[in-house]
Amino acid sequence: xxxxxxxxxxxxxxxxxxxxxxxxxxxxxxxxxxxxxxxxxxxxxxxxxxxxxxxxxxxxxxxxxxxxxxxxxxxxxxxxxxxxxxxxxxxxxxxxxxxxxxxxxxxxxxxxxxxxxxxxxxxxxxxxxxxxxxxxxxxxxxxxxxxxxxxxxxxxxxxxxxxxxxxxxxxxxxxxxxxxxxxxxxxxxxxxxxxxxxxxxxxxxxxxxxxxxxxxxxxxxxxxxxxxxxxxxxxxxxxxxxxxxxxxxxxxxxxxxxxxxxxxxxxxxxxxxxxxxxxxxxxxxxxxxxxxxxxxxxxxxxxxxxxxxxxxxxxxxxxxxxxxxxxxxxxxxxxxxxxxxxxxxxxxxxxxxxxxxxxxxxxxxxxxxxxxx
Amino acid sequence: xxxxxxxxxxxxxxxxxxxxxxxxxxxxxxxxxxxxxxxxxxxxxxxxxxxxxxxxxxxxxxxxxxxxxxxxxxxxxxxxxxxxxxxxxxxxxxxxxxxxxxxxxxxxxxxxxxxxxxxxxxxxxxxxxxxxxxxxxxxxxxxxxxxxxxxxxxxxxxxxxxxxxxxxxxxxxxxxxxxxxxxxxxxxxxxxxxxxxxxxxxxxxxxxxxxxxxxxxxxxxxxxxxxxxxxxxxxxxxxxxxxxxxxxxxxxxxxxxxxxxxxxxxxxxxxxxxxxxxxxxxxxxxxxxxxxxxxxxxxxxxxxxxxxxxxxxxxxxxxxxxxxxxxxxxxxxxxxxxxxxxxxxxxxxxxxxxxxxxxxxxxxxxxxxxxxx
Numbered sequence: 102x103x104x105x106x107x108x109x110x111x112x113x114x115x116x117x118x119x120x121x122x123x124x125x126x127x128x129x130x131x132x133x134x135x136x137x138x139x140x141x142x143x144x145x146x147x148x149x150x151x152x153x154x155x156x157x158x159x160x161x162x163x164x165x166x167x168x169x170x171x172x173x174x175x176x177x178x179x180x181x182x183x184x185x186x187x188x189x190x191x192x193x194x195x196x197x198x199x200x201x202x203x204x205x206x207x208x209x210x211x212x213x214x215x216x217x218x219x220x221x222x223x224x225x226x227x228x229x230x231x232x233x234x235x236x237x238x239x240x241x242x243x244x245x246x247x248x249x250x251x252x253x254x255x256x257x258x259x260x261x262x263x264x265x266x267x268x269x270x271x272x273x274x275x276x277x278x279x280x281x282x283x284x285x286x287x288x289x290x291x292x293x294x295x296x297x298x299x300x301x302x303x304x305x306x307x308x309x310x311x312x313x314x315x316x317x318x319x320x321x322x323x324x325x326x327x328x329x330x331x332x333x334x335x336x337x338x339x340x341x342x343x344x345x346x347x348x349x350x351x352x353x354x355x356x357x358x359x360x361x362x363x364x365x366x367x368x369x370x371x372x373x374x375x376x377x378x379x380x381x382x383x384x385x386x387x388x389x390x391x392x393x394x395x396x397x398x399x400x401x402x403x404x405x406x407x408x409x410x411x412x413x414x415x416x417x418x419x420x421x422x423x424x425x426x427x428x429x430x431x432x433x434x435x436x437x438x439x440x441x442x443x444x445x446x447x448x449x450x451x452x453x454x455x456x457x458x459x460x461x462x463x464x465x466x467x468x469x470x471x472x473x474x
Numbered sequence: 475x476x477x478x479x480x481x482x483x484x485x486x487x488x489x490x491x492x493x494x495x496x497x498x499x500x501x502x503x504x505x506x507x508x509x510x511x512x513x514x515x516x517x518x519x520x521x522x523x524x525x526x527x528x529x530x531x532x533x534x535x536x537x538x539x540x541x542x543x544x545x546x547x548x549x550x551x552x553x554x555x556x557x558x559x560x561x562x563x564x565x566x567x568x569x570x571x572x573x574x575x576x577x578x579x580x581x582x583x584x585x586x587x588x589x590x591x592x593x594x595x596x597x598x599x600x601x602x603x604x605x606x607x608x609x610x611x612x613x614x615x616x617x618x619x620x621x622x623x624x625x626x627x628x629x630x631x632x633x634x635x636x637x638x639x640x641x642x643x644x645x646x647x648x649x650x651x652x653x654x655x656x657x658x659x660x661x662x663x664x665x666x667x668x669x670x671x672x673x674x675x676x677x678x679x680x681x682x683x684x685x686x687x688x689x690x691x692x693x694x695x696x697x698x699x700x701x702x703x704x705x706x707x708x709x710x711x712x713x714x715x716x717x718x719x720x721x722x723x724x725x726x727x728x729x730x731x732x733x734x735x736x737x738x739x740x741x742x743x744x745x746x747x748x749x750x751x752x753x754x755x756x757x758x759x760x761x762x763x764x765x766x767x768x769x770x771x772x773x774x775x776x777x778x779x780x781x782x783x784x785x786x787x788x789x790x791x792x793x794x795x796x797x798x799x800x801x802x803x804x805x806x807x808x809x810x811x812x813x814x815x816x817x818x819x820x821x822x823x824x825x826x827x828x829x830x831x832x833x834x835x836x837x838x839x840x841x842x843x844x845x846x847x
Contacts, residue, residue: 109544109572143783143834193800195478195481195482238734239731239747271732349614358612360611364610386826453754456754456755
């Protein structure tokens with residue numbers, strides 16, 4: 102008698118795995134002859150690293166980036182060695198053994214992390230690492246003075262197998278920003294001191310700054326998942342996610358009726374409202390209140406009032422009642438109005454729309470030709 | 475050789491289960507002689523319904539509210555019948571069997587849901603339900619005209635066992651808002667037509683609007699988890715969550731150095747920065763960029779620049795280096811600067827701070843006297 106999860110779901114999130122592989126291949130072609138890695142941190146930007154990473158490995162990706170050691174351990178379960186899994190936050194004394202056991206590659210961000218890893222390599226006998234140089238983010242990575250102090254020592258034969266010298270661009274979404282050239286120049290100077298280290302500077306947007314940013318390998322994340330790596334230009338990436346929410350109730354309302362918390366929206370005329378089972382607890386950010394919209398049958402329906410924890414209300418006055426009915430669906434994310442557009446509605450960036458995607462959604466993964474997988 | 479999860483965690487979230495029980499008892503005393511239910515939807519506002527609900531049941535709570543049928547099924551696994559579990563979004567044809575199988579009580583929001591449930595009760599032989607009347611939210615619940623049309627029929631002996639007539643206040647966080655009185659009055663009129671139905675109108679804030687809002691039972695959620703049910707007044711609730719993030723790196727920076735994405739923060743003087751492994755993928759909302767702060771040893775440290783996906787940067791220039799060191803911690807949420815304060819920093823409400831709390835945090839649950847549980 103128990104129903105199936107899709108039938109009882111308040112909202113359905115479709116994730117196009119084949120599209121992610123297609124996006125990776127597009128980026129890999131664009132970056133050639135540089136190698137193309139893949140960033141699958143934050144659970145593959147909310148889409149499920151355990152589903153996404155094997156598909157990328159099958160497409161030819163050999164090098165993956167996660168943020169934390171926990172993410173690295175989880176990823177190793179689905180990506181057997183020798184797939185390379187690099188951990189951006191690096192090691193500290195409490196987790197060195199985990200790096201060794203799961204054959205994870207730490208990104209070393211400061212002299213302390215280098216020392217911790219050197220000690221581990223001595224103790225356990227050999228280990229790979231990447232070196233992170235900060236060229237203008239002031240976030241993670243060696244400062245220039247630290248690098249200059251250590252470079253001679255690092256250039257000598259070493260028990261650490263150095264898999265990369267990397268840096269990260271702060272303004273790659275703004276091609277004209279002067280910091281891009283400054284960071285590129287600083288990195289070029291640094292590379293000369295460590296000529297044996299494969300070099301990497303570009304993430305998604307950086308790939309589109311020109312081939313001089315590609316170096317030995319690139320590390321796209323956002324563009325794999327459909328975000329536009331060239332804001333303001335047509336998006337070359339395939340849209341990956343679709344989200345639709347179930348209409349729980351339709352109501353007729355009079356002029357003057359207030360809608361939702363705080364009574365902040367007041368109907369200017371009589372109308373018909375659809376209440377849908379998606380809210381900020383599902384990552385549909387509360388900042389989208391009174392700004393976002395959904396779509397039914399290709400027609401836009403404005404979101405009225407505040408986003409609630411588990412619910413939003415749309416004005417469906419202009420929609421055929423055979424479409425706007427309980428049990429029907431409102432599209433939240435689709436090919437026409439994708440993640441980047443939803444981000445503008447919520448006053449944020451597409452990255453946050455993705456990583457906020459909720460746990461209550463029924464998830465459907467699609468492979469080649471839209472087949473379920 | 476593998477480390478323990480707390481040692482490798484980038485951030486640690488502590489949840490005070492005993493404090494939640496204490497908050498429930500405070501609210502139950504306040505609402506007496508009305509019964510006190512508990513709202514544990516959205517995974518107990520992000521804190522873990524499977525951990526929270528049994529503690530509330532042990533404290534004496536007999537009636538629980540979730541939003542969705544999936545949440546109801548999951549909760550039934552930890553709360554055996556006869557604990558009452560009501561599902562706010564109600565039933566639709568695809569999930570009626572689940573309601574019966576897991577002995578869940580649907581909240582019926584419109585004539586269609588009443589018909590679906592009446593049909594199920596006939597087919598499966600008996601079942602409880604609650605009736606939801608909309609008195610001013612225009613979100614879920616019967617409209618007044620629908621109610622007036624159905625009330626006589628609903629007042630007659632019925633195969634549905636009616637567990638409640640409920641409504642929900644739109645502006646209960648603003649005691650002076652005229653809609654509170656209007657909703658109370660509309661609900662009072664409606665109750666007269668269904669005298670056999672236990673009546674419920676108040677959630678957390680509603681409990682503090684006065685005893686005339688308590689009726690037969692109250693349904694607190696937010697206040698259980700430490701949010702202030704009387705915004706602008708001293709908070710009578712115990713703070714429930716503490717969040718601290720690990721410092722991954724400390725760096726010295728020069729005047730003029732820009733920090734993070736977009737280079738939006740520029741150092742006005744030389745300083746020292748701490749990079750911490752918490753970001754918007756952990757629910758530390760990007761809207762907190764350049765606004766929020768953390769604390770080290772009781773001293774405030776401002777968040778600089780934009781919140782990244784997995785990282786934030788704090789200015790720790792004024793902090794003793796023995797405290798602001800790699801492996802040390804920055805407090806994000808604590809008794810002094812709790813969820814409501816963090817919400818102001820991010821331009822939202824405490825509810826969203828809670829439901830956004832991330833999956834990557836290492837979670838520690840504490841029971842009586844702070845013991846681990």
